[in-house]
Structures are given as structure tokens and as C-alpha cells.
Amino acid sequence: MRAEASLVAEADGAGGTRLAVLRGESPLLLRRTGPRGPGVTVHLVGGAAGPLRGDDLRLTIAVGERATLSVRSVAAQLALPGRPGAPPSRLVVTATVAAGGALLWAPEPLIAAAGCDHVAVTDVTVADGGTLVWRDDLVCGRHAEEPGDVRSGVTIRYAGRTLYRHELAVGPAAPGWSGPAVLGTARAIGSLIVAGPSPGPGPSPSPGSGSGASSGPDPADPGSGPGSARLGLLGGDAVVMPLAGPGVLASAVGPDIRQVRAALDPLTVLPVPVPV
Amino acid sequence: MSLATLLVLADGRLPAGGHAHSGGLEAAVSAGRVAGVADLEGFLRGRLSTSGLVAAAFAAAACAHPSRWSGLDDALDARTPSPALRKASRAQGRALLRAGRAMWPLPPIGREPHHPVALGVLASAAGLGPEAAAVAAAHGTVTGPASAAVRLLGLDPYAVHALIARLAPECDRLAAVAAARTDDPPDDLTAAGAPLLDLGAERHATWEVRLFAS
Numbered sequence: 297m298r299a300e301a302s303l304v305a306e307a308d309g310a311g312g313t314r315l316a317v318l319r320g321e322s323p324l325l326l327r328r329t330g331p332r333g334p335g336v337t338v339h340l341v342g343g344a345a346g347p348l349r350g351d352d353l354r355l356t357i358a359v360g361e362r363a364t365l366s367v368r369s370v371a372a373q374l375a376l377p378g379r380p381g382a383p384p385s386r387l388v389v390t391a392t393v394a395a396g397g398a399l400l401w402a403p404e405p406l407i408a409a410a411g412c413d414h415v416a417v418t419d420v421t422v423a424d425g426g427t428l429v430w431r432d433d434l435v436c437g438r439h440a441e442e443p444g445d446v447r448s449g450v451t452i453r454y455a456g457r458t459l460y461r462h463e464l465a466v467g468p469a470a471p472g473w474s475g476p477a478v479l480g481t482a483r484a485i486g487s488l489i490v491a492g493p494s495p496g497p498g499p500s501p502s503p504g505s506g507s508g509a510s511s512g513p514d515p516a517d518p519g520s521g522p523g524s525a526r527l528g529l530l531g532g533d534a535v536v537m538p539l540a541g542p543g544v545l546a547s548a549v550g551p552d553i554r555q556v557r558a559a560l561d562p563l564t565v566l567p568v569p570v571p572v
Numbered sequence: 573m574s575l576a577t578l579l580v581l582a583d584g585r586l587p588a589g590g591h592a593h594s595g596g597l598e599a600a601v602s603a604g605r606v607a608g609v610a611d612l613e614g615f616l617r618g619r620l621s622t623s624g625l626v627a628a629a630f631a632a633a634a635c636a637h638p639s640r641w642s643g644l645d646d647a648l649d650a651r652t653p654s655p656a657l658r659k660a661s662r663a664q665g666r667a668l669l670r671a672g673r674a675m676w677p678l679p680p681i682g683r684e685p686h687h688p689v690a691l692g693v694l695a696s697a698a699g700l701g702p703e704a705a706a707v708a709a710a711h712g713t714v715t716g717p718a719s720a721a722v723r724l725l726g727l728d729p730y731a732v733h734a735l736i737a738r739l740a741p742e743c744d745r746l747a748a749v750a751a752a753r754t755d756d757p758p759d760d761l762t763a764a765g766a767p768l769l770d771l772g773a774e775r776h777a778t779w780e781v782r783l784f785a786s
Binding site (some may be wrong): 298395435450451457458459460463465471472473474475477478479482485487530533534537538540545547 | 600611617618623652653654758759767768775
């Protein structure tokens, strides 16, 4: 199955955002949801059946100057085996954010079912002065199930420079993925990139910081950004790390998605604009 | 290519500070993730196919194109979200250059590049090719934590070296892959990551008492 979906958000000229393009096809269907406000929320619907091996899915998102868009999904994506011999299923998400624009991407997790063979490619380009909050969660296998193969690749560019490049491979074709260097016994992983003029993670995280570990920011990092007070270890297996460029990565792993959500959900919000 | 020169570059006794780093092993041991040789094998396989693959790719590219060291260095920053790991990589790069300058004349390169970039430029200055640089990089990502495991856990050194020998063909394979892609733009080079290495490095950096710098 091939499908393309496209989403373009623009400033409406009255301090709000309008959707200039909202186009999808099964299984990538898009619906505007949520209350009217300064920003627009769109949900991916119908994402539950698949992707299956052989599927080729593309989603393109463009956020214009001074527009604010949140993209979520109503259900987890479940990567499934599909036709034997077909190429890997593939979801390519490409997003651009203009100066003064803001994009929050926070879909439900991708679940790697047994026997799947899935490739997820994310390519995000943010102009200087744009804001990005990008969350991706992966669950390796349904309940008590060994996962198939998933390879994800993420490239995030900010102001013309590559801010973050990351690939993760899980499943039988990935040597050592369940070993103590990569995921160990964890079967869920979440990552959250926050990039922009004030790249601190979102407000009031109050994570479960009862791990007893000293949780100060890395003394090696001056941490001058607005969110720097919250950099460092979160509770459990979660940490917020300042990137070399204007952004932070919050990363969490856990036996299932609950620990990941507890650590990352409070941070997965668009920063409140700073009055100029 | 001089095989003896490659041995000089990859020798664990090279005074480049490598013995001070455990490649994330100390944090993994403390977290209870590595206790014996079987765990160590899982750790090393995962590290080799993530950090090792990246180090091999960047050492090969820097060896093939020493003048592009700065762009490769930026690309490694983008692949290293953990500040503790960026710091450790740059400290090892600087130490390697200090040792390297005493051995071969080096082209211009920053004071504190990431270790794989320093290794590639040094390999080039020593007259080695990209594949040799990549082998040294991949092998180093295995031997560092392996020797740390012997010291931290008192593992049988024979069993640990048997493990290193079993991983040698995989080091060769990764190096060949890396050497075939040295002309790719930096964004296209591998970015294989290991979440627990990042987490462990950040946690480790907060310890007041530790045996290894990373």
C-alpha cells in the first residue's frame, strides 16, 4: 500500500493558525481536532492497521511563519509482517518549520510486532527562530513478544546545521540491541527533541525524581539556556541532555511504555512564547 | 600500507589516555547490567554495532579526507547527544593527537577533535588507508571496555580475550563497510546510537568516586 499525506499550517493573519492543506489517504488519514486557539491540532487517524511489509507511507508537514501546529495520533502504529518477500514497510516523515513557527509532533508509540520489518525515516528542518518539540516512542513487541526488525533514522537540522542525527535498530537483525549497551531488558524507548530559541524542556516536569541518584545538571555544561535548571537525570532510566547545538534531547527507556510516558509526557509540550 | 604502523596506532599501550576510559562499561556494571562474560559479550556486540560502527565510519572518512575534519567533527557532535560522551570523546581525541604529533607530522586539525576524527587524521599522517583507520577505531571500541571489564569485575582475562578474538571478524566487516563510504556527505554517514550508553554516561558523570573517566 502506498499513501501520501500532507499538512500545511500557516498564520491566519489574526494571531492564529489555519490549515492551508490537510490531505491524506488511507492509512494516513488526518483530522483536525481540538479547540480553536492560537494553534491547530491535527490527529492521525486509522493508523492502527499497519504498516505492513511492502507499505510505503509518506507524510509531509510544513509549518509557516508564526503558525503553531500540534500533530498527534489516535492509536499506536503497529508494524506487522505482511506479504513474505515484500520490501520493508516504510514511513517517511518530512517536516519543515519556518522562523517563528512552532511544531509539536507527539504520536502514540510505534509497536514492533513479531516478524515485522519496518523502516522509519524522520527528516526535520527548522529555520532559525523556529520551535520544534519532536517525540517518538518505540515499543519492542506486543505483550511478552519478541519484536521484528525496526530501523529508525532521525535527522534534525536547525538554522542550517545538523542538530541531531540518530539511528536505532532493534530486532533479530540488530546485533546487541537487547544487550546491556543498547536497550538491555528495556522494551520501550522514548526520545524527545526540543529545539528552538529557548530550547529548555517544557514547563513543570516534576518527574518521579525519587531514584535517589544525585540529579544535578552535568557540571561540564554551563547550562545557560532557560531550561537548564531541569537538565540532568530524571527518575528511573531517563535523562535530559543538552545537545551541542540549540536543543536538548530527553531520552527514557523502561520495561514498558508507562515509564517512558511518566518521564517524557510532562516535557512534551510547546514552550510558552516569551514576550518580546 | 605498513602493518606494523597499524599495530603502533592500535596498540593499547599507546600513551593516549585510552586506559582511563571504560567505554561505558563502568556505568553498565554499576547498574547491574554487566556481571559476567556473557553480559560482556552482549555489551561489546551492542557497542560495536553502534558506537563502533560510527567511530569506524568517521575514522575512515577523516583518513580519506583529513581536510574535512571540521565538518566530520560537527557531524559527530550531532551524533553524540550526551555531553559526558562528547567530553570524553574530545578528551581522548586531544590525548591521541598529543601522542600522534610526537610520531608523525600532522596536518592542521583542531586542538580537541572527537576521537574518531583524530584517529582518522592520524592514520592518514602515518600513511595508513581508511580501512586501516576504521579497523583501529572498531577494534578500540571493543578492547577498551573489555580490558576495563577485567579490571572492574575480575573476569578471566583468557575468556575476555577469546571474546575479543570472536569479534575480530565483525570489526573487519564494519571497517570494510566504513571504508566504502568515505565520500558520503557527513549527514549520510551512519548514526547508530545506543540509548543505554548515553544514559549510563550521564549518570556516571555525576559520580564523585569512579575508577574510569567515562
